Amino acid sequence: MTIAGESAGVEARRQRGRASELRRQADEAEQRAGRFEIAHRTEAETARTLAPLAGIGYHLLADRRWPGSAHANVDMIVVGRSGVWIVDTKAWREVAVDNGRITRGQEDVTDDVARLADLAWDTEKVLTDVGLAPGEVHAVVALAGKKGVSAHVASVDVVGTHDLIKHITRPRARLSPERVDKALAAVLSYFPVMDGAAASTQQVIVPQTVLAREPEPQPALIDQGELDQGELDQYLLDGILEAPIEEWMASLDPAQAKLVRRNFNGPARIRGAAGTGKTVVGLHRAAYLARSTGGRILFTTYIRTLPAVLESLLKRLAPEMVGRVDFVNVHAFATRLLKERGIAFRTPGREAQLAFTDAWNAVSASSPLKATRFTRRYWEEEISHVIKGRGLTRFDEYADLARVGRKHRLTGDDRQAVWDLYEAYSAGLRERGGCDWEDVILLARDALREVPLDRYDAVIVDEAQDLSCAMVSLLHSLVGDRSDGLTLIGDGQQTIYPGGYTLGEVGISLAGRGVVLDVNHRNTAEILDFAKQMVADDQFVDIEGVDGVGDSVSAVTRSGPEPGIHRFTRRDEHDAAMLVRVEEVLRLVGTGRGDVGILTATNPQADKVMALLADAGVPTVSLKDYAGKSSDLIRVGTIKRAKGLEFKQVLLPQVPAKLLADPPTTESESAKERRELDRRELYVAMTRARDGLWVGAR
Incomplete structure (x- = not known):
């Protein structure tokens, strides 16, 4: 039986439910409107703060569409001599950063920040085609109204809006005007204008200010701070100063930039003639691998002083990666390893020189080693680079050795005489309780064979042609044949030490993972032609085991006096x-x-x-x-x-x-x-x- 008024009651409840839902939707809409109003004010504040950059040649793009999204936007993109900066303004209160996480009040907002990091990563890939180096795209969260803030979360810089100009101009002039123009064109294409945005936002907002000249009245923002005009003037002045010569490595051509990010499924080699940017690529690749793997990278070379120079350059190029890349020459690395393992050794000193002098003086005048066509130095180098550089311990190993890099062919009697000299030298070292640098390398290599070191995600070796077989074996053991694990950089034409090795002796196969750089960006054509006369007839065996006369250069980008x-x-x-x-x-x-x-x-x-x-x-x-x-x-x-x-x-x-x-x-x-x-x-x-x-x- 139908109860009187039941249908009316049902309708009343339905309408009240609908009214409740509409009120809820209205409240949510009101809250969203409030958030958009705050976003409008904070983004406008950021734009006003950054407007002075236009006066020193920076380009400001406001309110661009987030690539791949129909509705999400990017607050501000800044393109200039210091790089590309993606800025997202946040009106967050009670912000705290701890152990790599960021919170606002009780809410963890790290994932929001990480999305901005992903956007910067994707943008970096796009800009590789115009030769922008990895690390030149920066993601920044700007906290509205804040000053004196400096934090780092998920590879994103967190700063106050009043710190932005200082933060953006701090790297100083790193990109050429031509590179800036190319990066700007790519950014305009990759970040389209938002639907419904004013026509004026479709182009770069420069040199005009981003905002109307008479901004609407706004309530004060949290923790409002004033940017001192003197500070502002200094930041802008610093932003237009030319970089010193040490910062030339910030510039890569498109081929180099792509190579920095290239993935190799095993050991790889980058080679090329002098001036083609091999070390530049290696330095950027170290920063890239540190950033992409989240681990530690070893950058090593033979020269003792070069690592300090490269570490200083990394502080300019990718300061956030400092501490994640270890710059150390191969002898220092071996020494540290032995000390960490508690393996006793004596730092090489005069004992080696005295031991060899005694061994040499004991060689009879009739020995083939004392023929006039040879010098004592020749045999010292034979022992250090050919025998000990490979860690040979038996004469039969030396008797059949190809002796890569040595011009003079030795007979069986010659090699026996050399081996006798080597054994006398080794005995003299033991008697003195000393060792030479070749011994240090061999001790470290053997220590790693016994107990591997799982510390590095990748190893980059600069001037690899100058290393010995044992050194390369030592470094290879740190990463094995893992993808992107070992990158060897060098040019056989620039080998300045006697002897040599081939990768086959070390058990390393490149399997097509070799890349040749052939554009000289450093020298003028006149300097390069002049220098090439020194090696015009030079024949050598490259570390890949191929006879060669040096890599050619397809182009030289500069000219100058003879x-x-x-x-x-x-x-x-x-x-x-x-x-x-x-x-x-x-x-x-x-x-x-x-x-x-x-x-x-x-x-x-x-x-x-x-x-x-x-x-x-x-x-x-x-x-x-x-x-x-x-x-x-x-x-x-x-x-x-x-x-x-x-x-x-x-x-x-x-x-x-x-x-x-x-x-x-x-x-x-x-x-x-x-x-x-x-x-x-x-x-x-x-x-x-x-x-x-x-x-x-x-």
Whole structure:
């Protein structure tokens, strides 16, 4: 039976339910409107804060669409000499950062921040095509009304809105104007204008301010702070200063930028002629791998002083990765490992020299080792680079060895004599309780074979051609054949140490994972042509086991004055001419003392150059002490220490005239090998020069 009024009651309840739902929706809409109003005000504040950047050449893009989304937007994108900055403004209260997480009140908002990190990562991939290096795209959460905030969450910088200009201009000028234009065009394409946005937002908001000249009245934001005008002026001034020469590595061409991010399914090699940017790529790749793996990266090389320079450069390029990339030369790495493992050894000293002297003096005058075509140095190098550099322990291993890199063929009797010398030297070392650096490497290699070290996600080796077999084996054992684990960087043409090795001896297969860089961005065409004369007829076996004459260069991007050889018969004339040259280059626009390198063959020669400049009132710094930091001091040091560096102007004093002349018509194989090594060293020195090269010969 139907109860009277039941249908009316049902309808009444339905309408009340509907009214309740509408009120709920209205409340939610009101709350959303309030949030949008806050967002409008905070985003407008951010835009006003950043507007002064337009006056120093930065481009500001406001309210762009989040790629792949129909409705989400990006508050602000800034493109300029310091990189690309994706800025998201948040009116968050009670913000705290702890152990890599960020909260607002009781709510964990780390995932919101991580989305911005993903956007920066995707943007970085897109900008690779225009040659923007990884790490030049920055994600920033700007806390509205805040000042003095500095935190890092999920690779996103968290700063106050009043810290933004300082934060954006802090890296200073890193990108060329041409690179900025290309990055801007790519950003405009990748971040389309929001539907319904004003037509004026479809282009870059520069040089006009982002906001109307008479902004609407706004309530005060949380923790409002004033940006001191003096501070603002200083930040803007810093933002337009030209970067010192140490920051040239921030620039990559598109091919290099893609290579930085390339994935290899095993050990890989990057090679190319001098000036093609191998070390640049390696440095950026270290930062990229540290960021993408979340682990630690080892960047190592043979030269003792180069790691400090590269670490200093990383602080400019990717400061957030400092501490995640270990820069250490291979001998220092081996030493640290032995100390960590508690393995006893004695730091190499004079014991090795004394032990070899005794062993050498015991060699009879009739020995083939004392033939006039050889020198004591030749056999020292044979033992250190060929025998101990491979860790050979039996004569039969040496008897059949190919001796990569050595020109003179040895008979069976010759090799037996060398082995006898090696054993006498080893016995002398043991008697003195000492060891040499080759022993340190072998001890570390054997320690890792016994107990592996699971510390690094990747190892990058610069100037790999200068390492020994044992060194490469040591480093390979840290990562094995894992994907992107081992990257070897180098150029066989720049080998300046005797002997050598092939990757096959170490058990490393590249299997097509070799890349050649062939565009020279460093040298002028004139400097490169001049330097190539030093190695024009050079034949060598590359670490991949292939006979070669060096990689060719497909293009040179710069031109300049012709270098020249200045010949002198007297030392005082040579030194006076060198001082005149120093004065000349320091008068060039854009060249300071810190842009000049004077490179010598030996340390005593470098000491004499520094003394000469000191007497002339010219301040210098030794490459022994140079750590990649800008200063107004001429750099002086050996060619070996200059590997991996560059200078606007290079002076090469006291070059032996015979090295610049044609080779003798009759020359022993051992003498030919030494001459080629010395000329390769000159080639390395000459190709350190960007703009000018002076060679003083006697």
